[in-house]
Amino acid sequence: xxxxxxxxxxxxxxxxxxxxxxxxxxxTSGLPDSNSLDDIVSVIRSVGCGSNSCGYIDACRIFYHLDxxxxxxxxxxxxxxxxxxxxxxxxTYHPSSFALLQFLQxxxxxxxxxxxxxxxxxxxxxxxxxxxxxxxxxWEDIEASQLAMEAVDIGTYRNKVLALLMKTFENxxxxxxxxxxxxxxxxxxxxxxxxxKLKVRQIDxxxx
Numbered sequence: 001x002x003x004x005x006x007x008x009x010x011x012x013x014x015x016x017x018x019x020x021x022x023x024x025x026x027x028t029s030g031l032p033d034s035n036s037l038d039d040i041v042s043v044i045r046s047v048g049c050g051s052n053s054c055g056y057i058d059a060c061r062i063f064y065h066l067d068x069x070x071x072x073x074x075x076x077x078x079x080x081x082x083x084x085x086x087x088x089x090x091x092t093y094h095p096s097s098f099a100l101l102q103f104l105q106x107x108x109x110x111x112x113x114x115x116x117x118x119x120x121x122x123x124x125x126x127x128x129x130x131x132x133x134x135x136x137x138x139w140e141d142i143e144a145s146q147l148a149m150e151a152v153d154i155g156t157y158r159n160k161v162l163a164l165l166m167k168t169f170e171n172x173x174x175x176x177x178x179x180x181x182x183x184x185x186x187x188x189x190x191x192x193x194x195x196x197k198l199k200v201r202q203i204d205x206x207x208x
Contacts, residue, residue: 001129002105002136013107014075023075026055026063035060040112041119041203044084050116057112061070076106084114094120097162097184100192104132105139119203127197140168159184166195 009016014023017192029047032039040057048051048066055064056078064082074081085094094113095103095127103111103122113120115177163181170177178195192198 002132002139004136005105005139006107013077017075017077018073024065026065028061028063030061031057037112037119037121037201037203040082040113044112044114044119045086045116046083047084050086052086054082056081059187067110077104079109080110080112081108082112082114086116088116095122095188097159097188100188100196101162101165104128104135105197117204121199121201121203122192123199125197131197134173135165135169138165138172141168180204 012020015021018024018156027047029043031043040062043062044053046063047062047064051066052072053064053066054072054074055062056075057063057080060083062082067073072083072085074083083094083099092117095111099113100122104124110121110123163184166181167177178191180191182192189200192200
């Protein structure tokens with residue numbers, strides 16, 4: 001997580017992740033005793049008969065909301081969160097760069113992205129946390145944060161924010177940066193593993 005950024009909104013958690021509104025009641029489902037990632041993926045696919053879902057996972061249950069509006073709201077202060085996107089009309093490649101940026105910034109340590117064909121598990125490592133502590137300072141840099149906020153405000157360009165942040169950081173630290181950040185959908189597995197030091201596992205399907 002970004003320590004200083006999280007400090008600024010810790011008193012607003014978890015409502016901040018729901019637009020400041022009251023959190024709707026969770027539905028729950030049990031998990032098999034094995035509690036393996038494969039079994040968790042199967043349960044996420046089964047809840048709501050394939051409806052979009054999101055929430056968090058504890059030791060023996062998942063807590064979730066169903067939402068087919070495509071507007072996912074997740075309490076990202078929980079340790080292990082998930083997003084199940086089963087809309088056949090969407091062409092989103094998870095994780096998007098913006099979703100990955102949120103994961104880096106927020107307290108959650110593990111995330112599972114699930115669709116009908118594959119699932120991606122991502123976990124922060126100690127190296128990731130060390131990197132996030134450095135990125136936190138870059139995020140608060142006046143010039144970088146102004147550019148980032150401008151990009152976020154324009155929804156079409158919000159997926160450019162991670163590229164902006166990382167290229168700013170790499171330029172400050174190394175004097176140059178990788179152009180791969182501009183092509184997230186092509187290089188996201190490489191960038192997550194090699195540059196962001198994340199543990200990444202593709203549960204099924206091709207890639208990773």
